[in-house]
Amino acid sequence: MDEIAMENIEAPPAAAIAEPADAPEFRVKMKTRNVNVHYAEKHALRDVSLDIGEREVTALIGPSGCGKSTFLRCLNRMNDTIDICRVTGQLELDGQDIYDAGVDVVQLRASIGMVFQKPNPFPKSIFDNVAYGPRVHGLFSDKSDLEEVVVQSLRKAGLYDEVKDRLGDPGTSLSGGQQQRLCIARAIAVGPEVILMDEPCSSLDPIATARIEELIDELRQNFTIVIVTHSMQQAARVSQKTAFFHLGDLIEQGETPQIFTNPRHEKTQGYITGRFG
Amino acid sequence: MSYGAILAVLLALTVIGFYLGRGRARALAAGSRTRLHSLPGYYGAHVAIWIALPALILFVFWISFQSAIVEGIVWNGLPDKVTVQGETGQKEALAPERKRLLIDNIANYATGDIVSGEITPLVKQGAARFLRLQALSSWIMAAAMAILAALGLLAAYRSVSPAMRARNRVERAILILLMVASTVAILTTVGIVLSLLFEAMAFFTKISPVDFLFGLEWSPQTAIREDQVGASGAFGAIPVFAGTMLITVIAMIVAVPVGLFAAIYLSEYASRRLRATVKPVLEVLAGIPTVVYGFFAALTVAPMIRDAGAVVGLTVASESALAAGLIMGIMIIPFVSSLSDDIINAVPQSLRDGSYGLGATRSETIRQVVLPAALPGIVGAVLLAVSRAIGETMIVVMAAGLSAKLTVNPFDAVTTVTVQIVTNLTGDPEFDSPKTLSAFALGLVLFLVTLCLNVIALRVVQKYREKYD
Structure with missing residues (x-):
């Protein structure tokens, strides 16, 4: 997988929406059925059933407070860290129920990485930021192996060339866009299968955003990606599948071109044409 | 009128x-x-x-x-x-x-x-x-x-x-009022320092500063008659400061781990309900008058330690440094824990999320992300606690001894700077004897030490704050 990724870093990014010619047939990576989320009394998500395809980018769109981030956080059980949050329904990763009592949440989050809205590098060096996951999970045999993992992860996140001479600098010294790519590298270093991104570009300028979008398109070769975004253009550019949420309901899901050119549901139509939201 | x-x-x-x-x-x-x-x-x-x-x-x-x-x-x-x-x-x-x-x-x-x-x-x-x-x-x-x-x-x-422009003039008057208020506090401090300074100068004309700062014997009784017993009048402050240090170290050994762990538990693990009850209860400790801690130390803890020592064959003084230090440590726990709690809470949630999102456990997150991020602030909190312990008086007056012994044995009786100040100034002091004046010199040095600690602590805390706000 490293070989492929490295070749792709050099190659120009593929066209945003077009399916790759050698695309494997659609395989469901994560399956969710009738997911309901309550925050104390508030019913935040109602009966959401959505399939997330392997090595695809699935975009979750919708107005603020529609439950898309809540849904994203269900996928790696980040909602567990909130006391008042209750999740019911069926959520599977490769056919395994991730809310099963026997599931090791910590291991689950290692295979489902997450990138947050605001870049949140740890107050450590660039190197230590990326090495954090491998160190916690013991994913390396010796020092040179760890260095290899860090360098590869930074390469895949398209950041290596910019920081290779200053891996010892604090992660917080990077620009916003670089910090976000550092966070992506940090997630990749653990070797996840799925990467969840919660509005990864919302605090970045257009150039840094374009760079991240290119990166997402490259990462699709190796990872299943779910991205929450407020920008419909971004959803259209980077995703293959799009799901539209509104007030806690999943209104419509389907192929991205179809959602944006020929939405079936009236609310979707209204949202993507900017009539509300 | x-x-x-x-x-x-x-x-x-x-x-x-x-x-x-x-x-x-x-x-x-x-x-x-x-x-x-x-x-x-x-x-x-x-x-x-x-x-x-x-x-x-x-x-x-x-x-x-x-x-x-x-x-x-x-x-x-x-x-x-x-x-x-x-x-x-x-x-x-x-x-x-x-x-x-x-x-x-x-x-x-x-x-x-x-x-x-x-x-x-x-x-x-x-x-x-x-x-x-x-x-x-x-x-x-x-x-x-x-x-x-x-x-x-x-x-x-x-x-x-x-x-x-009446509005602007009123604004100026308010500004002046506020400035005067803050100046009052500063001027009071200056006044205190000056009064300390003058009396300390009087002391140093009688006893050389070198003898005071580096002398190894403290025995402030001065003879009234030639033939009096035990009236050597030695003013070497080292044993007194050593006593303060010994008790402070014992107090910090108690207060820092307990306070810090309590803070970590409260801010990272405890449910909101538990936190809402435990935190005020812990802060009640801070509301206990130090004199109450003092007689608890002198009448309950010290005899307990002495008896326990006797069981295992140790000679423990009934006014041991250990008893005073332990109780002082307990007194300082809420101080350390509530400051650390604030500092730990100031670490952005996004950092914790980032760590959890990478599959780290709670304690891994605390050890490797939260505590390193909070460390400068915690160091500041500990330094503030140290300066509090050094200046603490009532507990040591009641539970520590009067004999200035140069020792690191926590079972021995030691005396502290504050105890000496109190004993030399209470009663019917003569203001021309070095015994009385020595209190001011001790006070001055004590003030300088705690001032340095506070300045360093505030600097450290400030530096940390700049990073996240």
């Missing part, structure tokens, strides 16, 4: 001035407020400030200098030959203490306080003069204040015009 009445009249004048000023501004506006620069209330406030402020400033100065002036006049009015406690002498040749005594006697007799020695006609005569002068002085003051207030009222009232 009593001061209360004077101030009440001034207050009434101020209120009247406010309504006058506001009324005039309203009249000027003649219904359309837009012509005035400020709201009518600001014109009223401006007038009120001009009435109250100059008169108040005069009041403060007058009463701070009045007694000195009145006493001076009384003194000058006395005949040249005066009698003090059976002694008779020329007024000019009287020793300063004698002069002070006489004046105090006169003032005390005048106000009905207890007078030392017999009441001579001289004292009676002086007291009458004293009372007369004081009454005169307060009348003059009241008159001067009235004139100032009237002038202020007149000037401010006449200045009310649509173009006058």
Whole structure:
């Protein structure tokens, strides 16, 4: 997988929406059925059933407070860290129920990485930021192996060339866009299968955003990606599948071109044409 | 005229001035407020400030200098030959203490306080003069204040015009008020330091600073007679500071881990409900008066430690450093825990999320992300706690001993800087003996040490704050 990724870093990014010619047939990576989320009394998500395809980018769109981030956080059980949050329904990763009592949440989050809205590098060096996951999970045999993992992860996140001479600098010294790519590298270093991104570009300028979008398109070769975004253009550019949420309901899901050119549901139509939201 | 009445009249004048000023501004506006620069209330406030402020400033100065002036006049009015406690002498040749005594006697007799020695006609005569002068002085003051207030009222009232920027002037007056308030705190500190400094200087003329700072023996009793026993009068402060350090170290060994772990538990693990109950309970510890901790240490903990030591064959002094240190540590726990709790809570949630999102467990996240991010702040909190422990007095007065022993054995009795200050200054101290004055020198050094610690701690905390806000 490293070989492929490295070749792709050099190659120009593929066209945003077009399916790759050698695309494997659609395989469901994560399956969710009738997911309901309550925050104390508030019913935040109602009966959401959505399939997330392997090595695809699935975009979750919708107005603020529609439950898309809540849904994203269900996928790696980040909602567990909130006391008042209750999740019911069926959520599977490769056919395994991730809310099963026997599931090791910590291991689950290692295979489902997450990138947050605001870049949140740890107050450590660039190197230590990326090495954090491998160190916690013991994913390396010796020092040179760890260095290899860090360098590869930074390469895949398209950041290596910019920081290779200053891996010892604090992660917080990077620009916003670089910090976000550092966070992506940090997630990749653990070797996840799925990467969840919660509005990864919302605090970045257009150039840094374009760079991240290119990166997402490259990462699709190796990872299943779910991205929450407020920008419909971004959803259209980077995703293959799009799901539209509104007030806690999943209104419509389907192929991205179809959602944006020929939405079936009236609310979707209204949202993507900017009539509300 | 009593001061209360004077101030009440001034207050009434101020209120009247406010309504006058506001009324005039309203009249000027003649219904359309837009012509005035400020709201009518600001014109009223401006007038009120001009009435109250100059008169108040005069009041403060007058009463701070009045007694000195009145006493001076009384003194000058006395005949040249005066009698003090059976002694008779020329007024000019009287020793300063004698002069002070006489004046105090006169003032005390005048106000009905207890007078030392017999009441001579001289004292009676002086007291009458004293009372007369004081009454005169307060009348003059009241008159001067009235004139100032009237002038202020007149000037401010006449200045009310649509173009006058009353709002901005009131703003300036508020700024000055706030500045004065903060200056009072600073000036008080300066005053304390100066008074410490002067007495310490007096001490250092008797004992060399080198002997004091580096001497290894502390035994402040000075001999009154030649043949007295145990009156060596050695003033080497090292054992005293060593005692303070020993007790502080013991206290920190207790307080830092317990306080820090409690803070981590409360901020990272405890449910909201538990946190809401446990935190106030922990803070109750901070509300216990230190004197209560002191007798708990002296009467409960120290004997317990001594008996426990006896069981395992250790000789433990009944006023061991361990007992005082333990209890002081417990006293400081809430201090450490609530400061650390604030600091840990200030670490952004996004960092924790980032770590959880990578599959780290809770304790891994705390150890590798939260604590390193909070470390500078925690160091600051610990330094503040140390300076608190060094300056703590009541617990050690009750639970630590008086013998200045240079030791690191926690089962021994040691004494501390604060204990020595208290014992050397309480009772009936003579202000010309080095024993008494040594308290000021100890206080000065103690003050410098805690000041340094506080400055360092605040610096560290500040540096940390800049990073996340």
